[in-house]
Amino acid sequence: MRARTARAELHDILDAGLICHLGLTTDSGPLVLPTCYGRDGDTLYLHGSTGAASLRTLAGGAPACVTVTHLDGIVYARSVFHHSANYRSAVIQGTAVPVLDDAGRRHALRVVTEQLAPGSWDGGARLPTEREMAATLVLAMDLGEASVKVRTGPPGDDEDDVAADEHWAGVLPLKQTWGSPEPCPLLPAGRPIPERVSGR
Amino acid sequence: MRARTARAELHDILDAGLICHLGLTTDSGPLVLPTCYGRDGDTLYLHGSTGAASLRTLAGGAPACVTVTHLDGIVYARSVFHHSANYRSAVIQGTAVPVLDDAGRRHALRVVTEQLAPGSWDGGARLPTEREMAATLVLAMDLGEASVKVRTGPPGDDEDDVAADEHWAGVLPLKQTWGSPEPCPLLPAGRPIPERVSGR
Numbered sequence: 001m002r003a004r005t006a007r008a009e010l011h012d013i014l015d016a017g018l019i020c021h022l023g024l025t026t027d028s029g030p031l032v033l034p035t036c037y038g039r040d041g042d043t044l045y046l047h048g049s050t051g052a053a054s055l056r057t058l059a060g061g062a063p064a065c066v067t068v069t070h071l072d073g074i075v076y077a078r079s080v081f082h083h084s085a086n087y088r089s090a091v092i093q094g095t096a097v098p099v100l101d102d103a104g105r106r107h108a109l110r111v112v113t114e115q116l117a118p119g120s121w122d123g124g125a126r127l128p129t130e131r132e133m134a135a136t137l138v139l140a141m142d143l144g145e146a147s148v149k150v151r152t153g154p155p156g157d158d159e160d161d162v163a164a165d166e167h168w169a170g171v172l173p174l175k176q177t178w179g180s181p182e183p184c185p186l187l188p189a190g191r192p193i194p195e196r197v198s199g200r
Numbered sequence: 201m202r203a204r205t206a207r208a209e210l211h212d213i214l215d216a217g218l219i220c221h222l223g224l225t226t227d228s229g230p231l232v233l234p235t236c237y238g239r240d241g242d243t244l245y246l247h248g249s250t251g252a253a254s255l256r257t258l259a260g261g262a263p264a265c266v267t268v269t270h271l272d273g274i275v276y277a278r279s280v281f282h283h284s285a286n287y288r289s290a291v292i293q294g295t296a297v298p299v300l301d302d303a304g305r306r307h308a309l310r311v312v313t314e315q316l317a318p319g320s321w322d323g324g325a326r327l328p329t330e331r332e333m334a335a336t337l338v339l340a341m342d343l344g345e346a347s348v349k350v351r352t353g354p355p356g357d358d359e360d361d362v363a364a365d366e367h368w369a370g371v372l373p374l375k376q377t378w379g380s381p382e383p384c385p386l387l388p389a390g391r392p393i394p395e396r397v398s399g400r
């Protein structure tokens with residue numbers, strides 16, 4: 001495992017993700033919730049309902065942590081002790097500031113939408129109404145305090161275990177793959193699936 | 201989205217996972233870290249180096265949150281507003297108690313190892329030495345305060361958008377799949393890959 005600081009690698013890890021795990025501190029202790037996000041430059045955007053207690057807590061200035069993890073494989077070592085996982089993770093600590101101006105809020109929502117569903121904002125779906133915008137809380141977080149960790153490669157067994165040669169060792173890679181699109185049952189029959197979905 | 205309480209569903213979500221996101225509160229605010237875990241009955245086990253600040257904080261009685269999330273698909277709605285994700289998540293808040301007796305610690309490590317790499321503890325790898333055990337911190341957390349959320353199915357669009365029929369809608373499923381095992385370069389050539397790895 002090694003800590004990297006290169007901004008490009010941080011951006012790559014964030015851009016390759018679909019959801020993050022958002023951490024905050026509540027009256028009942030730490031709380032970690034899966035949620036969508038998007039990145040533009042060195043800003044990470046979060047969004048959600050204005051009724052969501054977690055986002056309102058953050059909008060009030062409470063510190064936050066956003067973690068994005070890609071699990072790339074299981075590391076089978078010769079010893080149980082050196083079993084591990086190959087992964088890439090980004091951990092961002094800071095404060096999430098509400099985005100208040102309309103243009104900024106729409107930009108942030110575009111970024112979050114494009115992270116989850118590329119093409120949906122730019123012609124693929126109906127854009128938010130004023131009422132929908134009013135029901136949406138948008139937060140921005142600076143990537144300043146980001147920490148990146150990456151583990152790759154074979155197990156790091158002890159020399160004695162390698163020499164003893166009593167157990168198999170290696171990596172079983174893990175990938176996220178798309179399945180076949182499932183059209184909404186309310187669509188007219190025979191409607192073609194757009195390339196932005198089928199070609200993802 | 202709906203909250204379910206059935207214990208069986210909580211167990212299923214935890215058992216299907218490979219890593220969790222562990223949340224704790226530090227001097228610099230909330231911190232969310234990816235880590236391995238295992239479940240036995242209504243106990244969730246965590247482990248790590250005795251040198252890991254995060255685990256030591258928890259062992260001291262600080263409240264914790266463990267979240268396991270499966271992202272099952274991207275929900276393309278007719279409106280940006282109703283875009284969503286299909287997922288299953290379990291959120292467990294509580295206190296992680298150090299496991300101190302040797303038998304209990306070995307049992308917990310077996311559970312964590314089997315979650316990550318089934319078969320490794322029972323013959324697939326060398327078991328921990330006394331020195332390795334001494335370097336390992338084992339924590340147990342009760343599943344009592346667990347909350348399960350599951351979203352499945354097609355988008356929940358507004359009737360007007362369905363009637364307007366201007367945009368495709370549906371779900372793009374997402375799966376985790378195993379790649380081809382990558383034997384450790386230090387293994388003798390031609391060593392067969394065990395069924396517990398190749399057949400996973």
